[in-house]
Amino acid sequence: MKGGDRHQTMVAHVLESMNEVITNNYDVNHKAIDIIPSDRSETNIIALENGTVTTAVKNIKKTNHNSKGLDTYGNYVKVKQDNGKTALYAHMKYGSVRVNKGDYIEKGTVIGTIGETGNAYGKHLHLEIQNENNIKENPNISLNTHTHSSKKNINENTEQKKSVKNNTTSQNSTQNINHTNPTTTNNQSINKTNNKAEFLSAKEYHHGSIVDALKSINIDSSYNYRKKLAKANNIQNYHGSYSQNLKMLNLLKQGNLKKA
Ligand SMILES: [Zn+2]
Structure with a gap:
């Protein structure tokens, strides 16, 4: 199910290696999702949708757990998508960002490489999606999370969308096992x-x-x-x-x- 209750088609991949695993889900304290490749390789991040690059920060050299505000994103790229939403891709590796402000990029375009610049713990992609009203919504991307989740969990996760918990798709099952x-x-x-x-x-x-x-x-x-x-x-x-x-x-x- 690819975000079936949404009017817009969601993409399946945001990593070039196509083995996305969500390590930190959307919730009130983290209005984003964190994604790593299941093999933890240093893969590239690819654009979710066609759109125009509105911000491309490339000058952050390292991790900084004391960073504040936008600096917490490290190297990041913001894309105003043709569908009206804005995608923000954060923590990219220094020297890897391949797009510039003003570029029009197509879905699947390599934006940069997964990294841990800014306030990051471990290499991952922090992905935010803002809707037309600048509200950070659940990216709710249908990912190919074969390693750590089953179809059932993905469905559960989708159903929970309105009362999103601090869960990854895989922990639903862990939790259930422990509780039952x-x-x-x-x-x-x-x-x-x-x-x-x-x-x-x-x-x-x-x-x-x-x-x-x-x-x-x-x-x-x-x-x-x-x-x-x-x-x-x-x-x-x-x-x-x-x-x-x-x-x-x-x-x-x-x-x-x-x-x-
Ligand atoms: Zn995050």
Whole structure:
């Protein structure tokens, strides 16, 4: 389903590698989506729609977590699309931005390369879509997220659009599994503390790194401790893979990561 309730056709891809994974969804605190390629390659960002480049910032050399305002976007490009909406592509790699203010670009045109300039944690594309009234709407792009989501989750995600939660498509399933199958995880904490399980929460964290998210709440982010966390949260055979870290991060963002 490609944003079927919208009057306009949504595109399938915004990365040249066509393996988009949403790591941070649209919500009230983050009116954008964050996207990485599933293989974490340094791929190019391609234009979602035809339009005119209205801003092309190219001079940001590095990551700066203290940046403010527009500087948080790092190198970014804004395109006023022919459909009336405006797309903003942020955090691009220094030296990679290929378009200039005033250029008319077609859908699929390479804009630049995925990076982490500005206030970014890890290389990703931060994508914002503003509608005709300059309201930042859910980009709600139909992405080829075969690695981390199923059709069912994409549909759930679409249905949730009006009460958007801080979810990625994949964490819906994680959450459901944990909520409908609590027996396995409960035993451990009962054995340990004989108390209610304690949960870690990093709801204020809006980026894509489990290590940074744990640090942001002053919790041990070492591999060994993450391994314990994984075990306590039913993430099997933890070896620090992308999908395991993503699961853990999503639980943490929801306040559902069981303490180890
Ligand atoms: Zn973002």
